[in-house]
Amino acid sequence: MSERLALSDLALAAFCPRKLYYARQNDRSPPPEHAAALELSRQYETLLADPDLRPAADLAVSRGTFYERLRALRASHPRWADLVDPDRTDVLLTGKDVRGRVAKVLADPLAPTIVSAGSPPPEGVWQPQTVKAVGAAKALAWTAATEVETAYVEYPRHGIVRSVPLTTRRKATYRRTLRAVRSMDGPPPRIGDDAKCETCRFAGECGTQTRSLASLLPGG
Numbered sequence: 001m002s003e004r005l006a007l008s009d010l011a012l013a014a015f016c017p018r019k020l021y022y023a024r025q026n027d028r029s030p031p032p033e034h035a036a037a038l039e040l041s042r043q044y045e046t047l048l049a050d051p052d053l054r055p056a057a058d059l060a061v062s063r064g065t066f067y068e069r070l071r072a073l074r075a076s077h078p079r080w081a082d083l084v085d086p087d088r089t090d091v092l093l094t095g096k097d098v099r100g101r102v103a104k105v106l107a108d109p110l111a112p113t114i115v116s117a118g119s120p121p122p123e124g125v126w127q128p129q130t131v132k133a134v135g136a137a138k139a140l141a142w143t144a145a146t147e148v149e150t151a152y153v154e155y156p157r158h159g160i161v162r163s164v165p166l167t168t169r170r171k172a173t174y175r176r177t178l179r180a181v182r183s184m185d186g187p188p189p190r191i192g193d194d195a196k197c198e199t200c201r202f203a204g205e206c207g208t209q210t211r212s213l214a215s216l217l218p219g220g
Contacts, residue, residue, distance in 0.1 A: 001126075003182075004094065004095070004096075004097060004098055004099045005097065005098050005099075005178065005181055005182070006097055006098070006099065006100050006137050007099070007100030007101075007102075007132050007136055007139075007203075008132070008136050009181055010098065010132055010174070010177050010178065011127075011128040011129065011131060011132040012126065012128070012134075013131075013180055013181045014127050014130075014131040014173075014177050015021060015127075015128040015216035016195075031115040031117070033057065034117045035218050036057035036079065036117070037056075037057050037116065037117035037156045038103055038156075038158055039056035039057065040055050040057040040094060040156035040157065040167050041103055041104075041154050042054040042055050042056075042058055043055060044070055044073075044084050045082070045084045047067075047070065048067070048070055048074065051063075051067055051154040056156055057156065058157065059157055059159075060119060060157040060158050061138055061158055061159065065159070066158070066159040068159075068161030069158070069160060070159045072153055073159070073161060073163075079106060082102070082106040082107065082111075083106070083113070083161065086105060086106050086107075086113070087106060088105040088106050089105075090103065091104070091105045092144075093112065093136060093139035093143060094139060094143065095135075095138055095139025095140070095141070095144045096138075096139075097135075097138070097139075097147075097178055098135045098136075098138070098171070099134070099139060099177075100132075102138065103154065104137045106152075107186070109116075109149070109150075110140055110141075110144055110146065110148050111137070111140075111148060111150050111151055111152060112136040112137055112139075112140050112148070112151050112152070113151065113152040113153070113154055113161075114136060114151070114152075114153055114154070115152060115153075115154045115156060116129060116155050117156075118155070119155065119158060120155045120158060120162060120213070124162060125153045125164055127163045129153050129164075130153075130164055130170055131170075131173060131174050132172075133151035133152070133164040134151065134164065134166055134170050134171060134174040135136070135174055135178075137149075137150070137151040137164075137166055138166075149165065149166055150163055150164070150165050151163075151164045151166070152164065180197035
């Protein structure tokens with residue numbers, strides 16, 4: 001059996017394989033804001049019951065927007081009861097190809113959830129988180145010896161939860177990422193994406209020269 005890869009490695013590689021290469025050579029401890037977002041994801045019902053309580057993490061939206069979204073989730077999300085009272089929390093999943101921790105495991109039907117301290121896209125889920133969610137679902141399916149058809153990504157600081165159905169296209173992207181990580185034996189080629197490079201903490205080590213938007217405009 002091939003070496004099991006970390007779910008976090010897949011997410012980094014889906015963003016930029018070169019970022020994964022440098023991350024493997026540096027401290028990879030989760031940032032403090034992740035732990036705070038994780039705790040916030042366990043406070044939904046408590047906060048709705050007492051809006052005067054201070055959330056575990058700084059909110060990325062106004063308190064009014066946050067509570068409005070949570071109330072809407074409670075009223076409409078088909079798995080709200082499981083999200084606020086999951087079968088298990090902080091679960092280490094070990095599958096055929098990957099292993100890693102997920103924030104929650106929902107039961108009947110089984111589904112993993114991962115938590116992001118960042119911002120969601122206007123619709124759906126960012127590709128790195130999609131790949132990680134698919135990997136988590138596959139690991140859970142392997143462990144439980146049953147099909148897992150959906151995963152969830154929570155953005156607690158925004159009061160948003162997004163579903164990730166395991167479509168054929170998403171599973172194909174997951175498999176490509178898996179192969180890319182396993183074949184990595186040196187620094188992958190630079191991706192040439194200024195938007196990604198400007199936000200990467202390894203940009204200096206990578207040697208990628210990024211240009212600001214202003215520099216790309218006439219006269220910049």
